[in-house]
Amino acid sequence: MEDNTVTLKLSLHRALLGEVTENLIAVTARIDGLKILIRAYYDYQATESEAERISLVATEVIADFLDHFPLRRRFDLLASKTIWKSSISGLSVAQTSKVSSKCR
Numbered sequence: 001m002e003d004n005t006v007t008l009k010l011s012l013h014r015a016l017l018g019e020v021t022e023n024l025i026a027v028t029a030r031i032d033g034l035k036i037l038i039r040a041y042y043d044y045q046a047t048e049s050e051a052e053r054i055s056l057v058a059t060e061v062i063a064d065f066l067d068h069f070p071l072r073r074r075f076d077l078l079a080s081k082t083i084w085k086s087s088i089s090g091l092s093v094a095q096t097s098k099v100s101s102k103c104r
Helices: 004-016 048-063
Strands: 024-032 035-042 072-078 081-088 091-096
Touching: 004 024, 004 048, 024 048, 035 048
Parallel strands: 035 091
Antiparallel strands: 024 035, 072 081, 081 091
């Protein structure tokens, strides 16, 4: 793929339109080898609706990379943080809510 960093930034920006809540402090994204890491930080524990919104954001970002990689999904629970990972054949997207108590 051409410049994945620019594609990632544009994709994330587009996906976040209409999905930002007052509780959402920041969203970061980076490419690390063949992985894309998206993190959402909340002021307070993310609500179920907010977790769903960020999940949809990650799904939209993943869709922008599907032309080159097949999609796999996996859900993990790490300590007190919920991590949702979607892999596109070695290319993975993980999203973390700052404080959460269960897998989605």
